[in-house]
Amino acid sequence: MEKKDLYEILGVSKTATQDEIKSAFRKLAKEYHPDMHKNEQDKKKAEEKFKEIASAYKILSDPEQRERYDRYGWDALKTPAGSGYSEGFDFDSIFNFDMGDIFSDFSDIFGDFLGFESQKGRARGKKRKGSDIRYDIEIDFFEAVFGAKKVIEIKRKESCINCNGSGLKPGSKMKVCSTCGGHGKVRQSQGFFTIVTTCPKCHGQGEFPEQICPECKGEGVQNKKRKIEIKIPAGIENESYIKLENEGNEGSSGYKGDLYVVIHIKEHPFFKRQGDDVIINLPVTIGQAVLGDEIEVPTIYGLEKIKIPNGIQNGEIITLKNKGFQKPYSSSKGAMHLVVNIEIPKNPNSKLKELFNQVKNVETENDYFSVKEFNKIKENFKKGEKNG
Ligand SMILES: [Zn+2]
Numbered sequence: 001m002e003k004k005d006l007y008e009i010l011g012v013s014k015t016a017t018q019d020e021i022k023s024a025f026r027k028l029a030k031e032y033h034p035d036m037h038k039n040e041q042d043k044k045k046a047e048e049k050f051k052e053i054a055s056a057y058k059i060l061s062d063p064e065q066r067e068r069y070d071r072y073g074w075d076a077l078k079t080p081a082g083s084g085y086s087e088g089f090d091f092d093s094i095f096n097f098d099m100g101d102i103f104s105d106f107s108d109i110f111g112d113f114l115g116f117e118s119q120k121g122r123a124r125g126k127k128r129k130g131s132d133i134r135y136d137i138e139i140d141f142f143e144a145v146f147g148a149k150k151v152i153e154i155k156r157k158e159s160c161i162n163c164n165g166s167g168l169k170p171g172s173k174m175k176v177c178s179t180c181g182g183h184g185k186v187r188q189s190q191g192f193f194t195i196v197t198t199c200p201k202c203h204g205q206g207e208f209p210e211q212i213c214p215e216c217k218g219e220g221v222q223n224k225k226r227k228i229e230i231k232i233p234a235g236i237e238n239e240s241y242i243k244l245e246n247e248g249n250e251g252s253s254g255y256k257g258d259l260y261v262v263i264h265i266k267e268h269p270f271f272k273r274q275g276d277d278v279i280i281n282l283p284v285t286i287g288q289a290v291l292g293d294e295i296e297v298p299t300i301y302g303l304e305k306i307k308i309p310n311g312i313q314n315g316e317i318i319t320l321k322n323k324g325f326q327k328p329y330s331s332s333k334g335a336m337h338l339v340v341n342i343e344i345p346k347n348p349n350s351k352l353k354e355l356f357n358q359v360k361n362v363e364t365e366n367d368y369f370s371v372k373e374f375n376k377i378k379e380n381f382k383k384g385e386k387n388g
């Protein structure tokens with residue numbers, strides 16, 4: 001990456017105040033936030049730009065680092081080996097932190113204007129979303145055809161009734177952490193180094209309950225069993241899921257995860273499904289295949305009259321429109337395909353045998369396209385043998 005001027009990246013002057021820098025950063029960060037870009041390529045570009053902006057802001061928003069950058073330029077941000085120059089940056093590492101780190105580091109800025117959460121939940125007092133729940137359910141083939149209502153029972157975390165989700169014993173208060181003075185972080189100086197770590201006493205919260213709620217042990221949430229009705233739409237596909245928003249686990253401060261119900265459809269011995277289409281095997285007799293016929297066939301919606309055209313071949317497909325699965329959340333339907341399977345009688349009755357004998361005697365190669373082709377090849381083969 002080229003070493004661009006940090007002030008140029010943010011579009012501010014060298015004399016810009018901290019507020020001007022912050023507001024320039026907010027504006028640019030909003031513009032280049034990857035979530036604002038749908039197209040994959042735009043997203044990638046925006047992410048690069050976003051990292052650049054975040055890096056520039058990270059340095060310029062810190063008065064100490066800004067001063068060093070002003071004085072020494074990019075050289076100030078390098079760490080000369082063994083120099084004890086501890087607070088400098090390694091150039092590459094500046095631009096190579098991951099997006100999650102950026103959000104986490106700047107969550108106090110992002111939190112209020114973009115509405116997304118710190119992905120690592122590190123920021124103090126951040127509302128944490130509860131986790132999602134997956135529930136697998138098996139339904140019958142025809143429930144998938146027509147849709148169904150199901151009641152499922154799930155176990156999930158819900159806000160504790162006793163403490164209203166605070167984790168505090170009712171009547172007691174939060175106490176400011178004396179170890180970190182409410183900052184959630186503690187600084188330790190070791191020679192040149194200043195190490196900032198999460199406060200071990202309050203785990204970064206800056207405060208902790210005087211007395212914890214005995215019902216939820218201070219967690220603020222409790223396990224609850226809940227019955228939930230789900231509506232399975234007609235035509236739902238196997239292995240697809242239905243998302244029920246806010247029906248997952250409740251996190252701290254009432255943010256709920258989602259519930260994902262994954263649908264498994266039992267196979268049907270007769271009807272096979274392919275996307276929105278239904279496929280069945282259609283056994284056809286020799287007589288029907290030669291002369292054609294009109295018959296009734298089962299579809300997923302009941303019996304249906306169809307025509308078998310005369311001269312139909314083995315493996316040919318008869319298609320019935322609108323006899324397949326309903327496309328979910330739509331009124332159109334797939335098709336039903338009947339794959340012709342001409343059956344040859346293995347033990348024909350005596351009358352049939354007699355008739356087939358007559359057939360065999362009167363049929364010629366002109367009645368059979370493939371037989372005629374085969375005979376032609378055979379003839380050529382014989383001639384070839386003679387010549388050779
Ligand atoms: Zn409680």
Ligand SMILES: [Zn+2]
Nearest residue numbers: 177180199202
């Ligand atoms: Zn603390």
